[in-house]
Amino acid sequence: MANQQTALDIVFHALADPTRRAVIGRLLQGAAPVTRLAEPFTMGLPAFLKHLTVLETSGLIRSEKQGRVRTCRIDADRLAAAEGWLAEQRAIWQGRTDRLAAFVESQNSQEKAS
Amino acid sequence: MANQQTALDIVFHALADPTRRAVIGRLLQGAAPVTRLAEPFTMGLPAFLKHLTVLETSGLIRSEKQGRVRTCRIDADRLAAAEGWLAEQRAIWQGRTDRLAAFVESQNSQEKAS
DNA sequence: GATATAGTTTGCCAATTGGCAAACTATTGT
DNA sequence: ACAATAGTTTGCCAATTGGCAAACTATATC
Numbered sequence: 001m002a003n004q005q006t007a008l009d010i011v012f013h014a015l016a017d018p019t020r021r022a023v024i025g026r027l028l029q030g031a032a033p034v035t036r037l038a039e040p041f042t043m044g045l046p047a048f049l050k051h052l053t054v055l056e057t058s059g060l061i062r063s064e065k066q067g068r069v070r071t072c073r074i075d076a077d078r079l080a081a082a083e084g085w086l087a088e089q090r091a092i093w094q095g096r097t098d099r100l101a102a103f104v105e106s107q108n109s110q111e112k113a114s
Numbered sequence: 115m116a117n118q119q120t121a122l123d124i125v126f127h128a129l130a131d132p133t134r135r136a137v138i139g140r141l142l143q144g145a146a147p148v149t150r151l152a153e154p155f156t157m158g159l160p161a162f163l164k165h166l167t168v169l170e171t172s173g174l175i176r177s178e179k180q181g182r183v184r185t186c187r188i189d190a191d192r193l194a195a196a197e198g199w200l201a202e203q204r205a206i207w208q209g210r211t212d213r214l215a216a217f218v219e220s221q222n223s224q225e226k227a228s
Numbered sequence: 229g230a231t232a233t234a235g236t237t238t239g240c241c242a243a244t245t246g247g248c249a250a251a252c253t254a255t256t257g258t
Numbered sequence: 259a260c261a262a263t264a265g266t267t268t269g270c271c272a273a274t275t276g277g278c279a280a281a282c283t284a285t286a287t288c
Binding site for chain 4: 131157158160161164165168181182183
């Protein structure tokens, strides 16, 4: 499970940047080569490539080079993993507050009853 | 370099650290003061306090000082926001692959039919 | 009033991040 | 053969991060 922790570290870190999230958003519309992905941004290609590397080592995207063009695509497993962790945490919290709400409600009923 | 940091940037950054995620996990079991939260970790209090500050500026936790003790608790709205973004992205992806799967399936049927 | 407790601030440091410019390595097109 | 295209590598820099030790503030407790 220590491995999963590090995976989460890397995935969340990858997501903690608007450029990288935008790339993910773009890739959701379909695979694209590096320069097309880089088009919307003002930064240079080297800087952009670093973002791509971060995304790829996080497992959020994959890429494949054919001739001189590298095509990138989404790999949603890691996205699901991050979402899963968040959902799990929120579920715990939700359960707790639900039980708290139920308790408050029951106290309310008792007050009314007495 | 004044980067306008969106809430998502800050939240995901806050989540991209095992110590901070552990703190969240601990707080899901109920509110706790700083030193109790810090107990499981080997780092010193100043370092731990930095993590708490990151969590608090992200909006993932709130805290309140009473006397000499600061009590921290979870605030799940931001957690839900992050989860929402992820769910949205995955839904887009899922929809796309679902349509793709349907397409492949339909092609399959046509092949079988011909 | 003295002392322990809980947290905070300050100063410092190494490692990482995010960006640039420039040079370089393929491939593809003419 | 030569030039344009697509991407990569290298070297550099400023800002940020994550940690420490030490000094400090404020509140309980004896």
